Amino acid sequence: MRIAVLGAGAVGGTLAALLDRAGHEVAVTARGAHLAAIAERGLSLRGGWGEHVARIPAAERLDRSPELAIVATKAQDAGGAIAAGAELLAGVPLVIVQNGLSGIDSAAASAPSSPLIGGLALFAASHLEPGLVEVTAPGALLLAPGSRGAGAALALAARALAPLLPVQLGDDLRAAQWSKLLVNQVNALPAVTGLSVQATVAHTGLLRVLTRSMQEAARVAAASGARFAPLGVVDERAVAALRTLPTALAAALPRRMARSMGDVPNPGSTLQSVRRGVPTEIDHLNGAIVDAARSAGLQAPVNAAITAMVHEAAARGFLSPDEVVARIAAIDAPQTRLGALARRLGGARG
Structure with a gap:
C-alpha cells in the first residue's frame, strides 16, 4: 500500500x-x-x-x-x-x-x-x-x-x-483523548528539569507536583463533563481516585505509569523537543487543561504554572527540582490558608 x-x-x-x-x-x-x-x-x-x-x-x-x-x-x-x-x-x-x-x-x-x-x-x-x-x-x-x-x-x-x-x-475518541491527556501529564516536568519520567517520579517533591497537576486535570475534566476510556493504567476508577484521594495516596497512579515504562529512561516527547531546540506542544498538553478549565469557568493554576515553566526552560534552560517544587508550593500556600480560614469559620458557626 x-x-x-x-x-x-x-x-x-x-x-x-x-x-x-x-x-x-x-x-x-x-x-x-x-x-x-x-x-x-x-x-x-x-x-x-x-x-x-x-x-x-x-x-x-x-x-x-x-x-x-x-x-x-x-x-x-x-x-x-x-x-x-x-x-x-x-x-x-x-x-x-x-x-x-x-x-x-x-x-x-x-x-x-x-x-x-x-x-x-x-x-x-x-x-x-x-x-x-x-x-x-x-x-x-x-x-x-x-x-x-x-x-x-x-x-x-x-x-x-x-x-x-x-x-x-x-x-469514543474524545474519551480516549482525555485519558491520553492525563497520561501526558508526565511529559511536562521532565521538560522543565531535564530529568527522565522515571527520575521525576522517583523525586518526592516532583512526584507531589505531578500528582497535583493530574488531580487538577481530573477535576477540570469532571467539571467539563469529560469521560475517560480505559488506556493503560488510566480508567474511570483511577481518575475518580485522583479526584477524591489525598495527594499522597493519589500518587500511586503516576508511580504505576512510570513502572509501566520499564527501565530505559524515558525523556518524554516534550523534553525531546526542548533538547532538539524545536517548539514543544505543551500548550496542547497541560495548556489544554488550562483552556478546558477556563471554558468551565474554573482555574487550573498548577497546570498553568507548569506550562509557563516549560516555556521558560525551553527559552532559558532547565530549572532545578527544588525551584519547581517551591513555585508550586507558592501556589498552594494561599489556597491552604483559605482552606484553614474556612474551617475555622465553620467551627465558629457551629
Whole structure:
C-alpha cells in the first residue's frame, strides 16, 4: 500500500520504519538535519521492536498521492502539514496521531473531504538524533473513528498497521483523548528539569507536583463533563481516585505509569523537543487543561504554572527540582490558608 507519514519524528518515524519493513511503499515528510539524514542514510529504527533501516523517499512536503496518510506532527503543526499537501490528500483517509484534544478538528478544517481516524500512540519512542528513532517501551496504537463514515477508512488503517504492532480499536475518541491527556501529564516536568519520567517520579517533591497537576486535570475534566476510556493504567476508577484521594495516596497512579515504562529512561516527547531546540506542544498538553478549565469557568493554576515553566526552560534552560517544587508550593500556600480560614469559620458557626 502507498502510505505517507507526515512528520517522521519519534512516533511517525517508528510507524514509517515498521511499515517499510513490512513491505509498504512509504514516503515521509521531515525537516532540517533529520530530513538530510534520512535522505543520506535512511531512517533507522532500534529498540523494543528490533532494528531496521528504512530507505524511503523523504521531503519537506508530500509530493505524491498516497492511499493512506498518517499525520504524526506536533499538534500545532498538523493543520499546516495537511494544508501543504491538500491537493494530494483530497479524499485520502487520514490517521491523525496527535496529543491533545484539537487534532481532529484541525484536520477536518484542512482536509474536509477526507475520512478521519484518530490515533493515540501508547508506546514510548525517542527521537534525539537525526535519522534515528528508538522504541523505549513497546505498546499499542489506539485507533478510533474521527469523522462520520470513517468505518471503511478505520478498517483500512487497521489492516495496514495491526500486523506491525498491537492495534487497539476504540469507539469514543474524545474519551480516549482525555485519558491520553492525563497520561501526558508526565511529559511536562521532565521538560522543565531535564530529568527522565522515571527520575521525576522517583523525586518526592516532583512526584507531589505531578500528582497535583493530574488531580487538577481530573477535576477540570469532571467539571467539563469529560469521560475517560480505559488506556493503560488510566480508567474511570483511577481518575475518580485522583479526584477524591489525598495527594499522597493519589500518587500511586503516576508511580504505576512510570513502572509501566520499564527501565530505559524515558525523556518524554516534550523534553525531546526542548533538547532538539524545536517548539514543544505543551500548550496542547497541560495548556489544554488550562483552556478546558477556563471554558468551565474554573482555574487550573498548577497546570498553568507548569506550562509557563516549560516555556521558560525551553527559552532559558532547565530549572532545578527544588525551584519547581517551591513555585508550586507558592501556589498552594494561599489556597491552604483559605482552606484553614474556612474551617475555622465553620467551627465558629457551629
